[in-house]
Amino acid sequence: MLFDINGGEFLIIVVLALVLIGPERLPQYAAQLARLVKRVKSFAADAKDKVSDELGPELADVDWTKLDPRQYDPRRIVRDALLDDGPLLGGARPAGATAVAAVPAAAAAAGSAAGGPGGPAPFDPEAT
Template sequence: MLGLTFDKLLVIAVIAVFVVGPQRLPAYAAKLAHVVRALRDMANGAKDRLRDEMGPEFDDVDWQKLDPRQYDPRRIIRDALFDDESAPSVAVVRPPSTESASVKRSRQMADGAPTPFDSEAT
């Protein structure tokens, strides 16, 4: 549930009591409950409408396959470009260096090597 643990919810509730005040807190809690109930009803209504429009195929859909968290663009491109037999092995990619460009440049110049020059640069 969005990474909220019981401890975090308790801290939020205590802060709400101090910020809102004990007199107005029940009214705000009722409004929050009403909003949550309305959102849940909208989600259920959308699901029911989708079920009505799709018909019996709605129950046959594999929802795990459509989960966006399983989206892997590397796999999709590899499957599109290569056959199953000729798929290349996965290369290990090193993370980018954390050094800044000025640190790298000063290290290169300290070695006594000439400063790199690109004649085509503007």
């Protein structure tokens, strides 16, 4: 919102404006305000038409609701990613398989060569 004004504050501003402007000049200022609002509306409509003319028909194909930053909820994104039934990296896994069963045979052999799961981690002198 442009101004953070609640209903009570707005009412006080309106009463002060009525007292300061007075009943003689109030119709004149109300007409000026109406003309200003009409000009702002026509300016906004012209700008919207100009943008749509410049961007062409591609603008009509854009789904603006997908680009709304208020819809990005990290909890929903993570939940959707976890519940996604997309392809797995190691191929399809049976429904009852655990994550340990999905470890490739080469990695399991390397783990046993390094001393097993309780042994020290492998050391590569060329990597350092």
